[in-house]
Amino acid sequence: MSKERYLVVRTHGLMTHLLNPDRIRSWAMIPDWESLFKEISSTEYGVFLEKVDDLRSADKVTDVTLRVLGRRVRTFLEISKGDVVEEATVRYLAKYDVENLKRKIFSLLIRKEGVSEERFLPISGFMVSMDPILRASDVSQICDLLPQGKLRDFISAWLSSGQMNIPLLDIGIDRAYLAETIAWAEMTKMREVFRIYAENYALGVILRSQLTGIGSEFYSPMLEFLSQNVRKALSESSTFEESIKALLSTEAHKSMASELMEVYEKYGVPWTLDLSLFKELYSKIRSLARMKPLSSIFPFSYIVAAEWESWAVRTVVLGKLSGIESEKIYDMLSLY
Amino acid sequence: MSFRSVGRILPTKGFLIRLRERAALLQMGVEALKMKRDQLIRESQELLKQLHARKDIDKKLEEAFSMVKMAYAVAGPQEMRKAALLATPLRIEVRTKSVVGVETPEITTSEFKLAVSPSLNSAVMAAAAKLSEAIREMMPLVNAEARFERIAEALAQTMRKVNALEKIVIPDYTAAIKYVEELLEEEDLEEFLTIKKYRQIKRGE
Incomplete structure (x- = not known):
């Protein structure tokens, strides 16, 4: 078996250890801390949690989610040693x-x-x-x-x-x-994934710069990481609103832009920008991995999925800790 | 007889003149204080209009805090700490402005920027934007409340002074003047009768 195939098979195994995104979303609806603790304790995160009060500490929760991600990354790096992945x-x-x-x-x-x-x-x-x-x-x-x-x-x-x-x-x-x-x-052979990643990353920097009122002379070098049509659409936009409107016309970022526009119109600030960008990245890499299940993209998608899981668990617990409504947390974790 | 506001009474013409002068001065003082009181009332009524904005500001602050909570949930405590590191803290300048002799504070924001880096999480940036907007809009209200507090304090003090002068001090002075006048009149009459008696004795009547 080639190294690539071996990695694909091992990643399938690792993927089974990841929590189902829908299960994490459903935690948002758990009304009390005891039940949430019981639910989380039964997962890999439980190893790092001793008592219910651990969930009430934002630093502890952040640390636990990152520790689990760290463990997953370490395991993955061991099995992918020597490969391009x-x-x-x-x-x-x-x-x-x-x-x-x-x-x-x-x-x-x-x-x-x-x-x-x-x-x-x-x-x-x-x-x-x-x-x-x-x-x-x-x-x-x-x-x-x-x-x-x-x-x-x-x-x-x-x-x-x-x-x-x-x-x-x-x-x-x-x-x-x-x-x-x-x-x-x-x-x-990872160029396709990294083009998606670079565009997503650069888009984040550009949009956040526009939000903070930073001049285009600072962020315009980031346009080089965008695909031609996205670059063309954004090069004529100087404000966040204009950029989102421009992105609505692109096939690649339509869903994200429409979600952002909705939030922007409702709250006056696009607070879900990072969340939307990460969701878009995860969704794109996941669908690319599904299209090429035997390529190196599939093992790589495991890392992004693990990152999403860590992020989602933290969002549910910190969201509850901050008193955000369950429905809102549930909606925040929906994927494209 | 004693008058608390006046002190020791001397039944002399000089004292009466001084009493009359003081009473006139007090009357002028009351008029001036009344003018000050009216001006302070006008000022506080103007400020009251601005204080009505409190409801809107409260709402804006509530929105901003719910956004901060959301940012905390989405971005996590570490990102919040990073935002705190990059934020330019609120710096204010406080000057004093005199309103009819009452020193009132005038607060202006000289430096305040909560989100300066494009690497901050958008939820944190959004919370920062909402919070700075609410704080900026809150500043005129802060000014108005601080001024209102000082003016209300000065108004209460002025009204107490006017009341004390009108109800106690001036009536005391008026009574004292009347009392001294009566005493002097009695003295004059006594003196007149003494002189008259003396003349009668001298003429051998």
């Missing part, structure tokens, strides 16, 4: 390193009390070892710790420019990460 997983999950890196840099630049330096995943860094980076006392030290590449080049150029422009740094880090990732993916 391993590298694809590492490059995909490097987004968490990018996030941690940003937090560390922001905390050093802004220097405020109560800065969170925890990792998203309780496992070592994917792109770079995070421990020395989290111990760094200034940004130039971080720069030296980064491997040679676009990210390191960008951060050192930003530092030498002397500008303290946080949005520029923020978008620049994302751009460098995406450019490196897509350059690698284009040379592999």
Whole structure:
């Protein structure tokens, strides 16, 4: 059996350990904490939960969901060792390193009390070892710790420019990460998945920039990661509303744009943007994996599914903790 | 006889003149205080109109807090901490403005931006946008409430002063003046009779 087939078979096995998304959604309707605890305890998450009160701590819940995701990622990386999927997983999950890196840099630049330096995943860094980076006392030290590449080049150029422009740094880090990732993916059979991922990621940065009122001169370099028709639609839009209207005309993002428009009109703010983007990414990769069940895309889709599961469990528990209505939590977790 | 507001009474013409001067000054003071009171009432009535906005602000704040709760559920505590790191805290400038001698605070927002980074979760950004909008709209109300509080305090004080002057001090002074006048009149009469008696004795009548 080839490595690829072996991985597909093993991933099928791993997939059976994932919770059914509908089951997680149904937890939103559980009225009391005891029953919810009983339900969650019977899953893999139960290993990290000792008592009902653990569910009442947002930090604990976040930690538990990330620990389970970390375990799943570790197992997957072990079985995919040496395959292109391993590298694809590492490059995909490097987004968490990018996030941690940003937090560390922001905390050093802004220097405020109560800065969170925890990792998203309780496992070592994917792109770079995070421990020395989290111990760094200034940004130039971080720069030296980064491997040679676009990210390191960008951060050192930003530092030498002397500008303290946080949005520029923020978008620049994302751009460098995406450019490196897509350059690698284009040379592999994972290009299709990574094109979807890069477009989804870039779209998020562009739309969030428009929401925060950041000028197009900052976010326009992200347009290079979009497919031709999406780029064309967005290049003429300067506000969030215009962009969503433009996305409604594209086949690729119609469902997401219509959901966002609905939320935007109802609440005046598109608070579900990240959720919608992630749902779109998960839905697209899942349908691509279904279309090519014996390709490397299927094993890769496991990571995105595991991430969705972790995200959904956290949303149900934190949603209940925040007093959000059950129906709203249920709706939030619907897939396209 | 004693008059609490006036103090020790001296039945002299000089004292009477001083009493009359003080009474006139008090009357002028009452008029000025009445003018101040009317102006303060007008100011507070103007502010009352602004205070009606409280209901809308309460609603906006409720919406913003429910959005914060949602952001917490969607993005998680770590993302909220990151947002806190990137937020520019609310900085205000407080100046004082005088309204008919009453010092009232005037608060202006000098710096306030809750979401500055495009890498923040959209739910956090939405909550930040709602919260900053509500806080910005709340600032004129904060100003109005702070001013109203000071003006109401000054108004109560002014009314107490007017009442005390009108009901106690001025009547005391008026009575004291009358009393001194009567005493002086009696003295004058006594003196007149003494002189008259003296003249009669001198003429040998």
